[in-house]
Amino acid sequence: MTNDITTILTVGIDLGDRRSEVCVLGSDGEVKRRFGVATTREGLEKKLGGLVRARVVIEVGTHSPWVSRWLEAKGHEVIVANARAVRSIAESDRKTDRNDAEQLARLGRADPKLLRPIRHRGEAAQRHRMLLTVRDHLVRTRSSFVVQARGLAKALGERLPKCKAETFAKKMRREVGTDVFPAMDVIVTTVEQLDAQIAALDAQLDELARRAYPETELLRQVSGVGPITALAFVLTLEDPRRFAKSRAVGPFLGLTVRKRQSGSRDPALRITKAGDPFLRRLLLQGAHYILARGPDCDLRRFGLRVMARRGRAKAAIAVTRKLAVRLHHLWRNGEVYQPLYDAERKALAAA
Numbered sequence: 428m429t430n431d432i433t434t435i436l437t438v439g440i441d442l443g444d445r446r447s448e449v450c451v452l453g454s455d456g457e458v459k460r461r462f463g464v465a466t467t468r469e470g471l472e473k474k475l476g477g478l479v480r481a482r483v484v485i486e487v488g489t490h491s492p493w494v495s496r497w498l499e500a501k502g503h504e505v506i507v508a509n510a511r512a513v514r515s516i517a518e519s520d521r522k523t524d525r526n527d528a529e530q531l532a533r534l535g536r537a538d539p540k541l542l543r544p545i546r547h548r549g550e551a552a553q554r555h556r557m558l559l560t561v562r563d564h565l566v567r568t569r570s571s572f573v574v575q576a577r578g579l580a581k582a583l584g585e586r587l588p589k590c591k592a593e594t595f596a597k598k599m600r601r602e603v604g605t606d607v608f609p610a611m612d613v614i615v616t617t618v619e620q621l622d623a624q625i626a627a628l629d630a631q632l633d634e635l636a637r638r639a640y641p642e643t644e645l646l647r648q649v650s651g652v653g654p655i656t657a658l659a660f661v662l663t664l665e666d667p668r669r670f671a672k673s674r675a676v677g678p679f680l681g682l683t684v685r686k687r688q689s690g691s692r693d694p695a696l697r698i699t700k701a702g703d704p705f706l707r708r709l710l711l712q713g714a715h716y717i718l719a720r721g722p723d724c725d726l727r728r729f730g731l732r733v734m735a736r737r738g739r740a741k742a743a744i745a746v747t748r749k750l751a752v753r754l755h756h757l758w759r760n761g762e763v764y765q766p767l768y769d770a771e772r773k774a775l776a777a778a
Contacts, residue, residue, distance in 0.1 A: 462474060468497065485506075508531060513530075585607055643658050644657075645764075650722050718739070728770065
């Protein structure tokens with residue numbers, strides 16, 4: 428596209444799966460141009476390749492990672508709007524793709540901070556993160572087969588022995604057999620295949636962590652943080668310096684409480700659950716391990732104190748948040764983990 432607009436531009440792009448709508452605002456806030464574009468590299472190059480440097484606003488979504496990288500490579504200032512910050516678009520009475528593109532542009536022109544912009548990870552990290560996503564899907568699929576097998580057996584008055592999903596197939600082969608109900612052998616065989624695929628991915632991810640992300644070893648010093656959690660943490664945050672303080676990691680991962688304060692009302696609400704749900708789930712699993720059977724450490728002592736006052740669920744969230752902060756601190760400073768650092772410091776101060 429040959430662009431004859433010489434003023435400062437703000438561009439809103441409503442990204443669709445196949446086709447996107449573009450709205451270009453001039454420095455005076457007036458619409459200078461509207462047009463559609465195919466959501467492909469070729470389509471963007473044809474329609475936006477000649478656009479002078481502009482502030483471009485897109486909403487986070489399936490295509491936003493690669494589109495934002497393409498736009499940045501063209502020299503544009505790119506703002507990826509947080510979906511939570513642009514709910515007014517989804518709730519509008521005049522919602523169309525053209526109107527959505529214009530509203531994104533106007534919000535970006537007014538004050539980018541209103542969009543609570545997010546930063547996508549780099550392409551290499553995104554590709555590596557896909558390995559974790561596929562593994563997670565395989566693990567969840569295996570669990571669903573095991574749950575289904577137990578449910579079908581119960582319907583016939585049978586009860587399969589307790590075991591973890593990863594040992595289910597071996598236990599069935601050795602102790603129970605595969606004739607409990609029709610197609611039980613299909614479930615066991617499928618679970619065995621999933622076991623093999625998960626094991627192969629685990630080996631690949633372990634090699635990836637050692638070769639490309641040696642900093643994961645710093646995080647694995649903490650009991651309850653294994654190679655998957657450590658790698659997910661590094662690939663999600665990508666750069667520890669993006670947070671000035673480790674405490675900022677809690678809100679980033681949606682581990683802080685929502686606020687709905689108005690006048691004298693300040694109700695107790697649940698956590699925001701903003702940010703990455705996969706990493707948050709992994710960290711929560713680590714927190715449950717620390718609380719249930721982890722070794723003595725500051726995190727466990729803290730969690731047990733919270734549990735005594737507020738219950739296990741609240742304690743697990745509190746430990747998850749503190750665990751995320753501790754992992755970022757270790758990563759940023761490259762420190763050796765001291766499980767009872769806080770307790771020893773307090774003891775020395777009291778002496």
